[in-house]
Amino acid sequence: MPRSNQTEQVDVAQNVATIRVTPAQSNHSWAVLFDGQSGCVCYRPSEHRACFLRLMEPRDREALQLMVNTSQLQATRSPSQDTHYAQELLAVLGSQEVDPAQVGAPVRHLCAKTPIYWARRAEGSQRQRLIYLCIDICFPNNICVSVCFYYLPD
Secondary structure, three states: OOOOEEEEEEEOOOOEEEEEEEOOOOOOOEEEEEEOOOOEEEEEEOOOOOEEEEEOOHHHHHHHHHHHHHOOOOOEOOOOOOOEEEEEEEEEEEEEEOOHHHOOHHHHHHOOOOOEEEEEEOOOOOOOOOOOEEEEEEEOOOEEEEEEEEEOOO
8 A cells, every 4th residue: 555755844832733744646735733722733735725624632632742742753654563543534614714813823824825614523424425535644653544524515
């Protein structure tokens, strides 16, 4: 299975980490921003003119803390033999654009001149949902998550 190219950039002072992922056999990249100060995770796919924002959950804070703690050790991640995989499904609330004044400076910088939409973890059945985009992210604790987005009907 081809692997994605992934790099991390951590700003310890600001409590922010940005993961840039370029899937194998693709020239389109993603940026995933963990903003510990504003308590948000922001996803920015390069091939779409939109950002997707959701509130941090405890495991996101753990992932951010882990990236901050290991930022001096290794800048590139790739799955290993003992990697655990998970999937996350996020619903994009296409009718709810976020006011850029409500988000922190790192999100405003990442999503400059791009609409920002709220996303939330999907509950219930995954049937009859049109998956719009997916990204695979690997964390320093040998956990890789496939995050997929779909739009909720207005």
